[in-house]
Amino acid sequence: MGFGLDLFDNAQLRLASGLLLLLALGGWGWRWIATQRSARRRIAAARVRAGHLPNEIPTMRGGLGGTQNGAAPDTLPEWFIQTKGGHAVVDERPRVHLRYRDPQGHKAECTLQIEQVDLRRRFIVGHGDLPGQTRVVPLHAIQSARMAATGQRFNVDFWFDAVKVARRRRGDS
Structure with missing residues (x-):
């Protein structure tokens, strides 16, 4: 009779240790995936800060002579120059659909034509479809x-x- 209980206790012990091992491997895998995603995000952010324009950033076509203040345009590398002679330039005034939290904490949704981007205070100003x-x-x-x-x-x-x-x-900083 004691022999049967020992086998039952050993089976429970093996099951519990197997589940613990599985949990530990799952936690390690979860953390590894999270660090990989974080590294990709940091690399993408560094590339943008270095001047690369990924596809998800709104751009417009800018010519070599039609820039503000006569300065060189903000362009992608020379290999990206299109056959039309234009460059991809960051669109600072895109029309966007935003979902955000208003100052009272409620969810809000609007479509804005961005008019101003304040780099120091980190906000955007835009007008919607209705006047005013x-x-x-x-x-x-x-x-x-x-x-x-x-x-x-x-x-x-x-x-x-x-x-x-x-x-x-x-040079607009």
Whole structure:
């Protein structure tokens, strides 16, 4: 009779140790995936701060002579120059659809034509579809952003960094 209980206790012990091992491997895998994603995000942010324009940042075509203050345009590397002679330039005034939290903490949603980007205080100012509908949205309150025309998602923080780099290159800081 004692022999049967010993086998039962050993089976429970093996099952518990197997579950513990499985949990430990799952936690290690979860942490590894999180660090990989974080590293990819940091690398992408560093590339944007270095002047690279990924596809999700709204851009417009800019020629070599049509820049402000006669400065060189904020461009991608020379290998990206298109056959039309234009460069991809950060669009500082895109039309976007935002989901954000208003100052009272409620969810809000609007489509804005961005008029001003304040780099120091980290907010955007834009007007909506109705006359006199001006909104000031801090960057930390924005939960998601999409291009109004295409519906393509874009990262507001990357766009903000790209605007900062573009202004620094033009000398507008």
